[in-house]
Amino acid sequence: MDVRKEIVEELLKHEILVEPEVVDYIIEKGGLNYVPSFIELHKNSSFVSISSIKPPKIENKPKEKSDMTKPEAYEYDWDFKVLIDPGNIQSSGKVDDFRALFLDRYKRLSKYVRRNMQMRGATEIANMERGEVKIIGLVDDVRYTSRGSLSFYLEDPTGRVKCIAPQGEFLLNDEVIGVIGKYNEESNLIYVNEIVRPGFRKINKGRVTEEQIGAVIISDVHIGSKMFLQKNWEKFLDWLKSGKNGAEIVKYLIIGGDLVDGIGIYPNQEEELEILDIYKQYEALASYIQELPDYIKVIMIPGNHDLVRNAEPQPPLPSDVRALFNGNVEFLSNPTLFSLHGYKFLLYHGAAINDLVELIPGMNYEKIGSIMRNMLEMRHLYPPYGGKVPIAPLKRDFLAIDLVPDVFVTGHVHAFTYEKYKDVHIINASCWQAQTKYQKMMNFNPVPGKVALINFHTDEVKVLSF
Structure with missing residues (x-):
């Protein structure tokens, strides 16, 4: 049809x-x-x-400009496409839903493992024979032995087998991986020589656009908090409205969640709130967004402080909240994959980072870029089920990274990171909130007011401070 x-x-x-x-x-x-x-x-x-x-095409010059020169971005149309977005999909939470989720993950990611040259000839667990084997499956029951080796089970739709890997390896439960090793039929055990993750090869295929336009990337605005950095935020908005000093190319503003501080997110939060009504918090944000020039499209996703469910993937903001904003705003899910002028953006708030800091050996909050690189190599934002971040059991695993992005954005941790990995721009976006009592107790100093500006014409990222 x-x-x-x-x-x-x-x-x-x-x-x-x-x-x-x-x-x-x-x-x-x-x-x-x-x-x-x-x-x-x-x-x-x-x-x-x-x-x-x-909105219709803009024909008049932006009211924000005081002279006759129009910003470069004013001259071009938006080119925005949603590629993968869960929307408001619901789940019954039955056992069959969980089975469908993990089967989809296995099917979706095993094909990328199989593409690795060293995994050619991989067989199913049920068809293994004594000697060298190559199999692909979901990881389960990861443990470290007394000698420091890695013990785990690997499962595929045909069976389950125990594996022992040498020291120095790490795995997360529910990852999809391939293993190469020797199979002992009597003990039903594989002695692993090599672990192969889905990974990716990224080749720059000339994604530079003809247009001199770009996007600014921020996160964690936390409007409603007493620690909201209003002066820094308004300085940033004034820069956007000026159409000068780099702002002339800004066609899009991307916000990676925690748009407001929310209500009841943690004990005694009301003591740190300037605005006690969550709808008033969103009204304040909508008022700020309304000030932006008409040619700037705003793309936003929710985070764990927003008015959506905690389980990921999180749906877009509810319709009564969306109604507060003007027509230039796109409300997407967390996570989401979209394109701007051919650039693919993977936007994820990043609640899983807190867990991954603890689960991946050698990680800390100074190494967010490394955590994001691991996500890309696993081709999954958060494999382990049953951790601190609840997962909604949908029939499709929307946390799997099906398409490798050109730009991978997270937020959540109130830090800032920019690096490039295999031609992917990796950005852990900054916040607009000063240190909270909880952060002070944890001896964590946020890095607020940083903005990543990506130029689609030059494929360059500049970091600005406000």
């Missing part, structure tokens, strides 16, 4: 009529994958016009 027809039929099931241009818009945003989000957003509307969801 034609995609346009399928979209229209899905909308009609919910008694929503749309202009033909709206169907084009839905296809731009991800086609049938975007339809559930569109229906949720417009469930109270019987007719949706293109003018109600997509």
